[in-house]
Amino acid sequence: MNGELAPGVDLRGVNLIREWLDAEAGQGGDRDKQMMLRVLKITEEAGEVAEALHGALGGNPRKGHSHTWEDVEKELVDVAVTTLVALSTLNPEGWEKALGGRLQHLVGRIPGAGTEG
Numbered sequence: 001m002n003g004e005l006a007p008g009v010d011l012r013g014v015n016l017i018r019e020w021l022d023a024e025a026g027q028g029g030d031r032d033k034q035m036m037l038r039v040l041k042i043t044e045e046a047g048e049v050a051e052a053l054h055g056a057l058g059g060n061p062r063k064g065h066s067h068t069w070e071d072v073e074k075e076l077v078d079v080a081v082t083t084l085v086a087l088s089t090l091n092p093e094g095w096e097k098a099l100g101g102r103l104q105h106l107v108g109r110i111p112g113a114g115t116e117g
């Protein structure tokens with residue numbers, strides 16, 4: 001894999017973020033705790049997507065249209081990147097293969113898009 005998911009998307013950035021977080025946690029960092037914190041971070045980012053979506057739709061009359069669709073997009077990317085960082089924490093050497101394999105599996109469940117039948 002050349003590190004690109006799509007043109008302009010270099011997945012090696014996921015490793016850089018994970019390595020930075022690992023360095024900040026220090027040598028004595030509790031791996032289980034780090035894993036839990038990184039999974040919890042996905043939920044935090046998902047909440048930010050919900051907040052941005054609420055704001056883009058003007059769902060709160062008191063706040064009005066407090067967010068844009070660009071804000072929603074940014075937060076969705078945060079969820080994706082945070083998820084990949086957690087995945088790479090679980091499987092530093094094989095996360096790209098796991099991602100590709102699972103994506104292929106999910107695509108394969110789409111009627112007519114699978115490799116079988």
Ligand SMILES: [Mg+2]
Pocket residue numbers: 045048074075078
């Ligand atoms: Mg965010």
